Amino acid sequence: MYQKMYEPFRIGNVEIKNRLVCSAIFERAAADGRITEKIEERYRKLAEGGSGLILTGMQAVCASGRKGPDMVTTDYDGYTADMRRIADEAHRSGAKIFVQLQHCGAQTSPEEGYDHFAVCGTRKPDGTIYHEAAGEELKKLAADFGAAAGRCKAAGADGVQIHCTHGYLLNTFLSPSTNHRTDAYGGPIENRARILFEVCEAVRESVGEGYPVAVKFSFSDLIENSITPEESLFVLKRLEELGMDMEEISSGMVLDGSPRSFSPFVKAGVNEAPFLRSAEAVAEQVRIPVVSVCGYRSPELVERVLETTKIAAVAFGRPLICEPDLPNRWKSDPAPSRCLSCNQCRKTAEQFGIVTCAVRGAGAV
Ligand SMILES: Cc1cc2nc3c(=O)[nH]c(=O)nc-3n(C[C@H](O)[C@H](O)[C@H](O)COP(=O)(O)O)c2cc1C
Numbered sequence: 001m002y003q004k005m006y007e008p009f010r011i012g013n014v015e016i017k018n019r020l021v022c023s024a025i026f027e028r029a030a031a032d033g034r035i036t037e038k039i040e041e042r043y044r045k046l047a048e049g050g051s052g053l054i055l056t057g058m059q060a061v062c063a064s065g066r067k068g069p070d071m072v073t074t075d076y077d078g079y080t081a082d083m084r085r086i087a088d089e090a091h092r093s094g095a096k097i098f099v100q101l102q103h104c105g106a107q108t109s110p111e112e113g114y115d116h117f118a119v120c121g122t123r124k125p126d127g128t129i130y131h132e133a134a135g136e137e138l139k140k141l142a143a144d145f146g147a148a149a150g151r152c153k154a155a156g157a158d159g160v161q162i163h164c165t166h167g168y169l170l171n172t173f174l175s176p177s178t179n180h181r182t183d184a185y186g187g188p189i190e191n192r193a194r195i196l197f198e199v200c201e202a203v204r205e206s207v208g209e210g211y212p213v214a215v216k217f218s219f220s221d222l223i224e225n226s227i228t229p230e231e232s233l234f235v236l237k238r239l240e241e242l243g244m245d246m247e248e249i250s251s252g253m254v255l256d257g258s259p260r261s262f263s264p265f266v267k268a269g270v271n272e273a274p275f276l277r278s279a280e281a282v283a284e285q286v287r288i289p290v291v292s293v294c295g296y297r298s299p300e301l302v303e304r305v306l307e308t309t310k311i312a313a314v315a316f317g318r319p320l321i322c323e324p325d326l327p328n329r330w331k332s333d334p335a336p337s338r339c340l341s342c343n344q345c346r347k348t349a350e351q352f353g354i355v356t357c358a359v360r361g362a363g364a365v
């Protein structure tokens with residue numbers, strides 16, 4: 001029925017069996033940072049469901065950079081063994097798996113009690129104070145990303161993805177709306193992107209040549225005083241020069257809790273793929289594979305995008321929470337994703353112990 005979406009493609013040295021990617025979903029199911037059985041089950045179901053590449057939910061490079069204890073933290077004793085079980089399961093079903101690496105910056109949880117830093121000093125409405133990240137802290141940040149990537153490689157993950165989107169720490173350096181620094185990390189885009197480049201270099205140095213390193217990037221912040229398209233293209237081209245192997249193009253700055261990066265308004269056949277144009281613009285400018293994410297619901301659209309643009313693959317977040325076997329289903333059943341984009345999945349972890357589909361409940365992931 002559909003062909004292009006089931007053709008393999010390569011990210012660096014790794015062959016991905018099809019062009020249907022599971023985008024990162026923060027599972028909210030870790031136990032004080034540790035991988036749990038529920039998390040393992042989620043990735044087993046997703047791999048069995050046919051996704052060619054699975055991006056894990058964001059995992060913190062260090063405990064002080066996590067959103068809370070329900071977020072996987074890559075630096076606990078035993079992480080490598082736990083992550084290896086997930087990678088092995090994914091491989092059994094022919095999927096590849098990349099770990100998404102994150103520091104939450106001003107979205108770290110106040111209850112954690114760390115000395116929090118952010119791009120600039122700020123005080124949250126709940127009273128939490130984040131100080132402006134100092135030079136030494138930024139050095140350590142890059143080293144933490146590098147060390148975390150090394151652990152993922154040791155665990156048998158097929159690659160890593162650096163999170164630079166949705167208002168988390170690295171994204172807030174890129175955006176002029178949040179970066180008001182006056183040192184070498186603020187001002188022109190070369191400066192605002194400096195920490196991202198340093199993180200990418202540290203990760204590459206840690207994992208060596210040939211190991212896939214991807215970046216998820218907000219092309220636009222979707223607010224006033226956003227990074228501009230020209231600036232985004234400058235950064236994305238430089239990331240290719242720095243040896244990054246794949247770019248996933250998102251948008252949106254979720255600092256105030258607004259869900260623009262996972263729009264509640266997307267409806268199958270009506271207004272799908274709001275960030276398609278920016279992904280197309282990037283794919284015209286770089287030679288590494290570009291993955292387009294957000295709002296894909298109809299297989300016809302996915303197939304058309306893959307057939308008619310330079311975009312290498314399409315990624316799905318909520319549709320795979322709702323139906324982890326969507327890639328397999330579309331082989332015989334062209335009905336669009338059953339995801340209603342209601343965004344209630346965000347609130348399900350309390351009830352189910354892991355983010356799941358609020359409509360389909362525990363049958364989904
Ligand atoms: C519950 C939930 C958790 C998410 N967690 C992450 C995450 O950990 N990392 C990330 O980069 N994006 C995260 N996202 C965004 C998705 O990866 C994706 O970019 C977004 O949902 C849009 O795609 P969709 O329309 O296919 O859902 C999350 C989205 C949702 C709804």
